[in-house]
């Protein structure tokens with residue numbers, strides 16, 4: 001096979017958790033562009049159906065959208081059953097879903113501060129971002145291990161490598177204890193996902209399952225000018241990422257192009273973690 005051919009995903013079935021979200025749709029798009037079949041698992045039924053229709057219309061991909069809550073083992077098993085009924089296999093799993101706290105627009109900007117951080121929020125964030133990735137890997141990975149192997153890609157973050165610089169989130173006119181912060185769960189989930197990646201990669205290497213992580217930096221998505229200015233000051237390339245800039249890296253990681261790579265974390269952050 002020539003080198004470009006290794007990026008093809010013809011006939012490959014790829015489950016994407018959080019497949020209806022900002023990045024999930026991009027992952028689905030590049031999989032469809034490469035000839036694969038994206039299967040969306042999400043709890044946002046409408047956004048998921050819209051994405052599935054787009055995949056069919058633009059790429060003639062037989063995209064399947066299934067209502068799966070990744071915090072619920074029964075729901076995941078049911079999702080697996082539906083995928084196997086239609087396609088009889090799963091080649092790729094992208095653990096992408098996570099609570100991604102929006103830092104703007106809260107009536108109480110201090111909700112995320114460590115001293116105030118609510119226990120039920122801790123549990124919710126861990127349960128989607130970390131437990132959800134574990135459960136999906138357990139269920140789908142076990143299926144892959146019993147059959148023909150596969151590829152798992154975990155979506156981490158630059159904040160899985162470095163701590164958030166809380167000065168980026170500060171707002172003028174607020175006292176110290178009122179200042180918004182990136183919540184602790186985001187760091188814990190993203191560092192944990194990288195640990196899960198290494199564990200699974202070594203655990204299932206002999207079953208021909210490759211497991212890698214990608215650590216994207218922040219994406220332009222309508223953030224305030226003040227926030228963007230502070231953040232890009234900390235990024236050597238001097239900007240945030242455009243929404244489509246991770247697609248080629250995701251394709252690399254879920255295709256044979258990365259055949260000799262497992263247990264790695266591909267950091268793609270405009271150089272932020274170098275500083």
Ligand SMILES: NC(=O)c1ccc[n+]([C@@H]2O[C@H](COP(=O)([O-])OP(=O)(O)OC[C@H]3O[C@@H](n4cnc5c(N)ncnc54)[C@H](O)[C@@H]3O)[C@@H](O)[C@H]2O)c1
Nearest residue numbers: 018020021022023042043069070096097098157216218219
């Ligand atoms: N957007 C960024 O700037 C950025 C940067 C680095 C890393 N990331 C990571 O990329 C991934 C995707 O981020 P995004 O910006 O697309 O987020 P998003 O909020 O747009 O999408 C997340 C999706 O997950 C779904 N979801 C939530 N709970 C679920 C559950 N229990 N079961 C199934 N689906 C569930 C949501 O409905 C949503 O569609 C996340 O892991 C995020 O941490 C994002």
